[in-house]
Amino acid sequence: MATPKLEWRGVSKRFGANKVLDGLDLSVAEGRSLALLGRSGQGKSVTIKVALGLMVPEAGSVLLDGVDVTHQRERERRASFAGIGMLFQGAALFDSLPVWENVGFRLINADGVPRAEARARAIEALGLVRLAPEVADLYPSELSGGMQKRVGLARAIAGQPSLLFFDEPTTGLDPITAGAINELIRDKVTSLGCTAVSITHDLHSARTIADDVAMLDAGRIVWQGSASELDHADHPLVRAFVTGNPAGVE
Amino acid sequence: MRAHWGETLMGFVVLAFAGIFLAYALGVTGRSSTGSYEISARFGEAGGIQPGAKVTVSGVKVGAVSSVTIDPKTYMAVIRLSVDESVKLPSDSTAKITSDGLLGGNHITIMPGGAADDLKPGGEVANTQGAVDLFGLIGQVMRPKSDAAPAAASSAAPAPKAATDLPEM
Amino acid sequence: MPHSAPGGVIGWVNALGRAVLDGVAAVGRVGHFAARGVAAAVTPPWYPRQILGQFMAVGFLSLPVVGLTAWFTGAALALNIYSGGDRFNAETVMPQIVALGITRELGPVLAALMLAGRVASAMASEIGAMRATEQVDAMFTLSTEPRRYLIAPRLIAATVSLPLLTLLADLIGVAGGMQVSKLLIDLPYSIYITNTVDFITRWDVESGLIKSAVFGFIIGLMGCYHGDTAKGGARGVGRATTSAMVSSAVLILAADYLISSIFARL
Numbered sequence: 001m002a003t004p005k006l007e008w009r010g011v012s013k014r015f016g017a018n019k020v021l022d023g024l025d026l027s028v029a030e031g032r033s034l035a036l037l038g039r040s041g042q043g044k045s046v047t048i049k050v051a052l053g054l055m056v057p058e059a060g061s062v063l064l065d066g067v068d069v070t071h072q073r074e075r076e077r078r079a080s081f082a083g084i085g086m087l088f089q090g091a092a093l094f095d096s097l098p099v100w101e102n103v104g105f106r107l108i109n110a111d112g113v114p115r116a117e118a119r120a121r122a123i124e125a126l127g128l129v130r131l132a133p134e135v136a137d138l139y140p141s142e143l144s145g146g147m148q149k150r151v152g153l154a155r156a157i158a159g160q161p162s163l164l165f166f167d168e169p170t171t172g173l174d175p176i177t178a179g180a181i182n183e184l185i186r187d188k189v190t191s192l193g194c195t196a197v198s199i200t201h202d203l204h205s206a207r208t209i210a211d212d213v214a215m216l217d218a219g220r221i222v223w224q225g226s227a228s229e230l231d232h233a234d235h236p237l238v239r240a241f242v243t244g245n246p247a248g249v250e
Numbered sequence: 251m252r253a254h255w256g257e258t259l260m261g262f263v264v265l266a267f268a269g270i271f272l273a274y275a276l277g278v279t280g281r282s283s284t285g286s287y288e289i290s291a292r293f294g295e296a297g298g299i300q301p302g303a304k305v306t307v308s309g310v311k312v313g314a315v316s317s318v319t320i321d322p323k324t325y326m327a328v329i330r331l332s333v334d335e336s337v338k339l340p341s342d343s344t345a346k347i348t349s350d351g352l353l354g355g356n357h358i359t360i361m362p363g364g365a366a367d368d369l370k371p372g373g374e375v376a377n378t379q380g381a382v383d384l385f386g387l388i389g390q391v392m393r394p395k396s397d398a399a400p401a402a403a404s405s406a407a408p409a410p411k412a413a414t415d416l417p418e419m
Numbered sequence: 420m421p422h423s424a425p426g427g428v429i430g431w432v433n434a435l436g437r438a439v440l441d442g443v444a445a446v447g448r449v450g451h452f453a454a455r456g457v458a459a460a461v462t463p464p465w466y467p468r469q470i471l472g473q474f475m476a477v478g479f480l481s482l483p484v485v486g487l488t489a490w491f492t493g494a495a496l497a498l499n500i501y502s503g504g505d506r507f508n509a510e511t512v513m514p515q516i517v518a519l520g521i522t523r524e525l526g527p528v529l530a531a532l533m534l535a536g537r538v539a540s541a542m543a544s545e546i547g548a549m550r551a552t553e554q555v556d557a558m559f560t561l562s563t564e565p566r567r568y569l570i571a572p573r574l575i576a577a578t579v580s581l582p583l584l585t586l587l588a589d590l591i592g593v594a595g596g597m598q599v600s601k602l603l604i605d606l607p608y609s610i611y612i613t614n615t616v617d618f619i620t621r622w623d624v625e626s627g628l629i630k631s632a633v634f635g636f637i638i639g640l641m642g643c644y645h646g647d648t649a650k651g652g653a654r655g656v657g658r659a660t661t662s663a664m665v666s667s668a669v670l671i672l673a674a675d676y677l678i679s680s681i682f683a684r685l
Binding site for chain 1: 466545549552553554556557558559560561562563564568
């Protein structure tokens with residue numbers, strides 16, 4: 001079996017007395033799109049933050065292309081994380097910068113691309129998420145929630161990443177906008193040929209954007225399968241998720 | 251950089267004001283400010299002289315004390331004086347530590363001598379007169395020695411006589 | 420805890436011990452944060468646009484408030500010497516006292532306190548809001564170290580700007596005193612300036628500037644630290660803003676006493 005693109009090995013993370021991740025094992029194969037399902041507060045965000053190096057786990061390790069990146073120093077980490085893009089839940093755009101500088105942030109500040117060229121590439125990336133070039137000079141506060149998400153997505157894919165993370169990409173959006181974002185994500189992941197990991201508690205979203213689905217509960221993966229298997233899964237938590245019926249769970 | 255125009259303008263106004271004031275101040279003081287040279291003098295008693303204390307000739311400021319140190323061998327206080335280079339001091343000048351008043355700070359007065367050659371930069375003033383322990387003197391006047399007390403009681407003369415020993419202030 | 424809290428003296432001792440430990444831990448955290456901030460400020464990569472932007476925000480835009488403060492302080496100082504100092508003929512040394520008071524103490528301290536109010540709070544709220552909306556995390560995922568992009572420029576700008584602002588405050592404070600002297604005792608400007616320049620030593624000004632560099636660092640550090648550790652959304656950001664301002668003001672005054680006592684011994 002080929003080395004997985006990304007792998008969590010026995011990752012544990014606690015906040016005070018609260019154990020959020022409890023020996024989590026999970027891997028994503030190259031070119032696959034994984035959706036991480038789970039109820040609120042079960043450690044989905046922490047799972048991604050550990051993988052991104054935003055949090056350091058107490059135990060276990062995160063392997064990127066087979067290399068342990070858990071305790072890398074600043075310079076090495078910058079190199080290994082260069083091919084990673086992330087779309088945050090609230091888009092997390094830099095509100096002091098215009099849209100194009102947001103999208104071209106990595107190009108300007110990490111890759112040393114000249115500003116004029118970065119601007120051109122940012123506008124190109126905006127086009128990929130179907131935003132007009134005029135948006136480039138607006139500030140994030142002047143955009144609607146859906147447009148902010150698109151700009152966030154443009155920022156995540158601007159550096160031609162090989163691995164993308166999505167944190168609740170459709171939360172807080174109306175169904176039509178959410179559908180558009182889902183399609184956009186699916187489209188970009190396929191066209192860029194990259195690996196994707198998404199957090200969601202929206203089943204529809206998971207079915208649209210993911211090939212594989214993993215169910216996280218109490219800090220561990222309790223069920224894993226392909227998106228099409230969701231409906232026939234016999235795990236009570238997955239069934240409760242699919243039917244929206246809390247009966248049978250705790 | 252949006253909507254900062256008012257503040258930016260105010261910033262320039264403040265800078266301009268400070269610049270004009272600085273130029274004016276330099277204009278006022280620039281006329282008299284020339285270079286200076288350093289000489290040193292040794293005193294048996296520095297008496298609270300501090301760097302920055304003024305150096306005067308005939309009551310006119312000609313420089314300032316730049317450092318006060320102790321000579322570890324002779325235990326003399328070595329005071330370095332920075333003197334305006336337009337003031338040439340004869341080599342036999344006398345440096346004296348004087349008080350500005352009863353409660354005032356001390357400064358150094360230089361009494362020019364009559365020699366033909368001047369003190370060179372880095373030279374040393376040979377004749378010095380250290381600080382006078384004013385309160386020690388006053389104490390001697392107020393409380394004469396105990397064996398002299400009966401005599402002092404019989405005659406009023408010693409007190410005025412001692413007072414004449416006080417240096418001019 | 421409520422059900423097992425030991426009463427009386429032991430409870431007090433416990434509380435005291437915990438408070439002391441918390442205090443020591445806080446000092447350690449700030450120290451660690453400061454060390455990492457300084458390390459980021461002195462090693463590449465630097466972000467010149469950010470540094471320049473912070474110089475604009477911290478230094479240049481503080482000019483009006485610092486200038487006004489200095490002017491009124493110099494003027495009030497001269498006024499007080501006039502009305503209080505004539506008891507022992509001190510009004511003749513008005514220029515000297517104003518100059519000494521401004522350069523050694525009031526210039527650095529008041530400029531720093533104005534900056535603490537204007538800048539430390541702004542830094543804390545800006546970084547705190549960026550934390551709360553995951554902008555700091557986003558920056559990290561875009562291969563840019565937030566410590567280098569956000570913290571280091573602020574520390575550099577605050578530490579360098581404040582001495583420059585203090586120099587300006589010294590000048591304007593003296594000008595304020597000069598104006599009042601002219602009005603009150605009709606002291607000509609030229610004499611006021613000559614007296615000031617003759618009296619003031621290089622060290623009077625330099626010691627003030629050294630102080631203000633330390634104050635500037637305190638302001639940058641407190642602003643960034645409280646912003647970076649802000650927790651709990653808008654409320655947390657509000658709290659961070661207040662603590663950044665209060666703690667930098669208190670630390671500035673404490674540092675002022677400490678540095679002055681060290682200088683007094685030199």
